[in-house]
Amino acid sequence: MAVRVIVVDDQVMVRAGIAAIVDAEDDLTVVGEAADGAAALALAAATRPDVVLMDIRMPGMDGLTATARLTATDDPPRVLVLTTFHEDPYVYEALRAGAAGFVLKDALPADLLAAVRVVAEGEAMLSPAVTRRLIDRFAHDTPRAAPEPARLDALTPRERDVLLGVARGLSNAEIGAHLAITVGTVKAHVNAVLGKLGVRDRVQATIVAYDLGLVRPHT
Incomplete structure (x- = not known):
């Protein structure tokens, strides 16, 4: 179709x-x-x-x-x-x-x-790397909604680590190497993170990571 x-x-x-x-x-x-x-x-x-x-x-x-x-x-x-x-x-x-x-x-x-x-x-x-550059370039002038810590509370510590890697623009292979886990495991964690955050892709996950304070511009 x-x-x-x-x-x-x-x-x-x-x-x-x-x-x-x-x-x-x-x-x-x-x-x-x-x-x-x-x-x-x-x-x-x-x-x-x-x-x-x-x-x-x-x-x-x-x-x-x-x-x-x-x-x-x-x-x-x-x-x-x-x-x-x-x-x-x-x-x-x-x-x-x-x-x-x-x-x-x-x-x-x-x-x-x-x-x-x-x-x-x-x-x-x-790519999340491009998204991150946009955040670094424009986020300081953009009002943010109040943080929603409960959204992060829904993530396991490992899922937070994976989300941080996504938000920093790392590929699945790079996240896996950094965390000493397989690419397949990274993919499973990414899917879980997207589901728990209620977003459909890595770009939106990067935006959420910024909005929730997990990542800040120029960090």
């Missing part, structure tokens, strides 16, 4: 170009286009896409608000943010709002298509 995609961008030519690239693939299909966040929410409710390609800066409801509302729904779509540069502070905000990653608007078509396929499979299209 083809991955269902909607494209959200206020620039008609950009939106049409991205939609054409995606819709040309046999395993992907564009089920709609929207010019702002409010239209995107209505379109997503009507079409139930798997992936939403979301511009951030749009008139009316912006992409940040739309991303937060989409990811808060039951069985939400995966959101890929469209941006013009990788150190955009709004990208960091979008990740905190639940986006699965970002794609540069001038990316090669092959990279855009790969990103859609990766997030459609439930993975994050952004």
Whole structure:
């Protein structure tokens, strides 16, 4: 079954170009286009896409608000943010709002298509190391919610160690070497951490680790 995609961008030519690239693939299909966040929410409710390609800066409801509302729904779509540069502070905000990653608007078509396929499979299209750099760059200017220590209390000491490794941008192999456990064991712990924290990928786990104070910028 083809991955269902909607494209959200206020620039008609950009939106049409991205939609054409995606819709040309046999395993992907564009089920709609929207010019702002409010239209995107209505379109997503009507079409139930798997992936939403979301511009951030749009008139009316912006992409940040739309991303937060989409990811808060039951069985939400995966959101890929469209941006013009990788150190955009709004990208960091979008990740905190639940986006699965970002794609540069001038990316090669092959990279855009790969990103859609990766997030459609439930993975994050952004490494925790990149997320950490975004945190270091922008977190000081971003208000945080009050800590929720009970979320960390649900983790075993080993799961906390694994979460710390994830938040520091380490691969499963690097975490395993550091903790002297197998990669398979690391994977099992990562899955348990994601489940207990109520997040879907390593990027969101990194954001949570920061929000809960387990990791701080520049540490």
